[in-house]
Amino acid sequence: MEYSERMEYYRQNRAQWHSRAVLANEALDSLEVPVGCVIVEDGKVIASGRNQTNETRNATRHAEMEAIDTLLEQWREQRLSKSQVAEKFSKCRLYVTCEPCIMCAAALSFIGIREVFYGCANDKFGGCGSILSLNSSSSEPQTSGGAPKGKGFKCTGGIMATEAVSLFRSFYEQGNPNAPKPHRPLAQQATQ
Amino acid sequence: MEEMWQIVHIPDNPPIPPDQQPTVDAIASLIDPLFANTLVRRLNQIAPLENLRHVKRVHKKFVQGVHYTGKTQLSVILCLASQNGNQLDSIQNDVQELMNSYQLSPFITKVGLSLFILTRSASMLHHQKKSGKNNASYGQHLIIPQLSITGFSQEDSQSVFSFMKYAIQLAKSGDNLEVNAAVIVDPSVKQVIAKACDQTCSCYNPKNEITLETSCSEKLETSVCHGISGGALSCKEHSNGFPAKSEQLYTGVSCLCPWGWAEQESDMSLRYCHPLRHASIVAIESSAARDRLLFPSSGKTQDNKSFEMDHMQSCSAASPAKRQKTNSTNIQVNYGEDNLDLNGEGCSRSLSARPYLCTGFDMYLVWEPCIMCAMALVHQRIRRIFFAYPNPKAGALGSVHRLQGQRSLNHHYAVFRVLVGTDI
Numbered sequence: 001m002e003y004s005e006r007m008e009y010y011r012q013n014r015a016q017w018h019s020r021a022v023l024a025n026e027a028l029d030s031l032e033v034p035v036g037c038v039i040v041e042d043g044k045v046i047a048s049g050r051n052q053t054n055e056t057r058n059a060t061r062h063a064e065m066e067a068i069d070t071l072l073e074q075w076r077e078q079r080l081s082k083s084q085v086a087e088k089f090s091k092c093r094l095y096v097t098c099e100p101c102i103m104c105a106a107a108l109s110f111i112g113i114r115e116v117f118y119g120c121a122n123d124k125f126g127g128c129g130s131i132l133s134l135n136s137s138s139s140e141p142q143t144s145g146g147a148p149k150g151k152g153f154k155c156t157g158g159i160m161a162t163e164a165v166s167l168f169r170s171f172y173e174q175g176n177p178n179a180p181k182p183h184r185p186l187a188q189q190a191t192q
Numbered sequence: 193m194e195e196m197w198q199i200v201h202i203p204d205n206p207p208i209p210p211d212q213q214p215t216v217d218a219i220a221s222l223i224d225p226l227f228a229n230t231l232v233r234r235l236n237q238i239a240p241l242e243n244l245r246h247v248k249r250v251h252k253k254f255v256q257g258v259h260y261t262g263k264t265q266l267s268v269i270l271c272l273a274s275q276n277g278n279q280l281d282s283i284q285n286d287v288q289e290l291m292n293s294y295q296l297s298p299f300i301t302k303v304g305l306s307l308f309i310l311t312r313s314a315s316m317l318h319h320q321k322k323s324g325k326n327n328a329s330y331g332q333h334l335i336i337p338q339l340s341i342t343g344f345s346q347e348d349s350q351s352v353f354s355f356m357k358y359a360i361q362l363a364k365s366g367d368n369l370e371v372n373a374a375v376i377v378d379p380s381v382k383q384v385i386a387k388a389c390d391q392t393c394s395c396y397n398p399k400n401e402i403t404l405e406t407s408c409s410e411k412l413e414t415s416v417c418h419g420i421s422g423g424a425l426s427c428k429e430h431s432n433g434f435p436a437k438s439e440q441l442y443t444g445v446s447c448l449c450p451w452g453w454a455e456q457e458s459d460m461s462l463r464y465c466h467p468l469r470h471a472s473i474v475a476i477e478s479s480a481a482r483d484r485l486l487f488p489s490s491g492k493t494q495d496n497k498s499f500e501m502d503h504m505q506s507c508s509a510a511s512p513a514k515r516q517k518t519n520s521t522n523i524q525v526n527y528g529e530d531n532l533d534l535n536g537e538g539c540s541r542s543l544s545a546r547p548y549l550c551t552g553f554d555m556y557l558v559w560e561p562c563i564m565c566a567m568a569l570v571h572q573r574i575r576r577i578f579f580a581y582p583n584p585k586a587g588a589l590g591s592v593h594r595l596q597g598q599r600s601l602n603h604h605y606a607v608f609r610v611l612v613g614t615d616i
């Protein structure tokens with residue numbers, strides 16, 4: 001993406017990024033690894049989520065999964081059919097502070113999301129280019145016999161990455177900087 | 193029929209790609225299946241493959257030809273080719289005699305030194321060219337990955353088999369396996385921690401049953417029949433591939449068709465669907481709910497911790513020593529359990545010790561999980577995964593991806609395939 005184009009995205013989505021950052025700060029307060037995301041349809045935020053792995057003791061409760069569940073719940077109440085749900089997802093864009101992990105990238109591909117924007121890369125678990133590239137449909141197996149083919153999605157990283165990184169930094173540095181760092185537990189949590 | 197059950201380790205590293213594999217030339221020929229046994233017995237006497245004991249001498253291939261609808265072709269390795277000169281002329285006399293009496297047409301193939309690979313070397317196919325047959329079907333390499341049989345004790349194997357039977361039983365609707373089933377087990381006490389089936393298309397069932405006392409020793413009556421078909425990971429000829437029906441019919445298994453949820457036929461258009469509620473995800477959710485239920489005190493600790501953290505941050509005047517103490521105490525309370533089981537020693541765990549996520553637990557799946565589920569199981573710290581049937585189009589533990597070999601991840605589980613016996 002061109003720089004000017006990226007700046008345009010930045011301007012357009014400033015509000016979304018802001019709410020996303022708030023979400024991440026909220027996660028920070030509850031000692032979750034600070035990852036937040038919003039899902040946008042036609043320029044409007046329709047769902048948000050933050051990492052809740054500690055609180056739920058479920059390490060799969062990443063921001064993306066929370067936001068997707070919120071949406072599906074809304075659409076269930078609106079009694080949308082499966083094809084309407086699929087149609088809706090195909091119009092949604094997701095903004096997230098950190099590159100979706102392999103699990104979330106797969107989930108986003110399965111639901112057929114339109115586009116994903118993320119902040120910093122996730123060089124241990126990233127599923128949108130860092131470790132695997134689940135966003136590009138070419139990474140899917142060759143299909144034959146009319147089986148459903150994998151869906152890719154457009155994915156752009158490095159958006160407001162500095163802000164995302166500083167959020168992580170404040171998470172890892174909060175408390176007494178001289179105290180022994182709980183290296184392993186935090187590393188284990190940082191699976192987002 | 194119990195002896196038909198087997199546990200096969202799925203290695204972290206993929207089989208070596210054909211083009212990088214050390215090979216030797218061998219002389220092979222197509223044979224009439226009627227003579228296969230006789231020929232192999234004779235060849236093993238006169239031209240044993242001394243240093244290639246892992247190599248299967250006969251290879252079976254289903255050929256879709258131009259003029260025939262399809263048939264099974266057998267080829268046999270006659271002997272190794274000499275390293276120099278005209279390889280076909282160097283065939284030893286007794287092999288030559290055998291070839292003459294069975295009217296065999298030799299060709300050169302490559303035999304992998306670490307695994308079995310049989311390809312036709314195009315340049316040497318003069319027999320084939322002369323006969324003018326379409327040999328497009330020989331273009332691809334045929335590889336059988338090396339699968340190691342694992343060192344499970346008799347008792348452990350039986351336990352693995354009964355949990356797998358339990359999972360298959362869960363996945364069955366009538367006689368069909370139309371969903372995936374996931375069973376999380378604490379192997380140290382042989383106890384089911386959580387179980388679930390796919391919930392991607394059925395009526396929404398948000399509250400998953402939490403099982404605390406299910407024992408694996410319950411008698412399970414099963415009657416699913418499995419036919420013979422080559423699964424992506426199978427190396428044996430017997431019934432370890434797909435269940436009897438063609439894989440195309442298993443579109444209801446979420447991990448097999450993770451993108452197919454929207455297309456699935458549903459008689460009720462308003463029926464609730466959640467495309468991500470694959471069996472593994474639901475089972476993890478259920479085990480987390482169990483965790484919160486059994487160890488609610490940690491939840492309080494969590495609150496205290498937040499409070500103390502807030503407190504700590506607002507009272508920056510507190511002495512460094514005190515702050516340090518508070519901080520490390522918090523860490524111990526919240527993460528101390530993590531140390532319990534890192535070495536896979538689950539036996540000493542008592543109910544009073546809260547496991548960290550699913551550390552030390554095993555997952556039984558009827559079908560090889562998709563990449564979303566496989567990564568979810570990494571996140572939740574599952575120790576071992578057992579699955580019965582491969583998932584050639586979307587499987588993440590050997591079929592399409594091989595997540596267990598992804599070194600950058602912070603947790604690694606061992607993966608096993610359970611070859612299901614004929615009693616299922």
Ligand SMILES: [Zn+2]
Pocket residue numbers: 062064100101102103104105191192
């Ligand atoms: Zn994630």
Ligand SMILES: [Zn+2]
Pocket residue numbers: 446447450470471472561562563564565566
């Ligand atoms: Zn799955």
